Amino acid sequence: MTRILVDPGSGVAPWRQVRDQLVHLIRTGELPVGAQLPSIRQLANDLGLSNGTVARVYRELETAGLLHTARRNGTVVAAVPRPDPGAATALAEAAAEFVRVAQDLGVQQQDAVQAVLRAYQDGRVRVSGT
Incomplete structure (x- = not known):
């Protein structure tokens, strides 16, 4: 997976930075439908964030239909986001x-x-x- 970076000095909440970068990677095809994402624990560890922060991102993107989590397969990209009408x-x-x-x-x-x-x-x- 393409590297995700969190800038603590950006003024943007870390969960939002991770969310926005994942959406961008999915939208551009760098993370295609079916691509497996790291576990919550692994991504949190890699980014120096809490498990809860990454879990929030995954939950939000799953609710939006972009990710799907199955115990056996882990978390995978489920769909490409639709363009924002605004x-x-x-x-x-x-x-x-x-x-x-x-x-x-x-x-x-x-x-x-x-x-x-x-x-x-x-x-x-x-x-x-x-």
């Missing part, structure tokens, strides 16, 4: 704010677009829960 609106609002800032700075359109592309390529885009 994501388009949130993205449009963020884009409008970005354009406003770019224009206030006097940045040309092509330079603003290049800045976004560089941010994606450099991996400076934070993973969200959507």
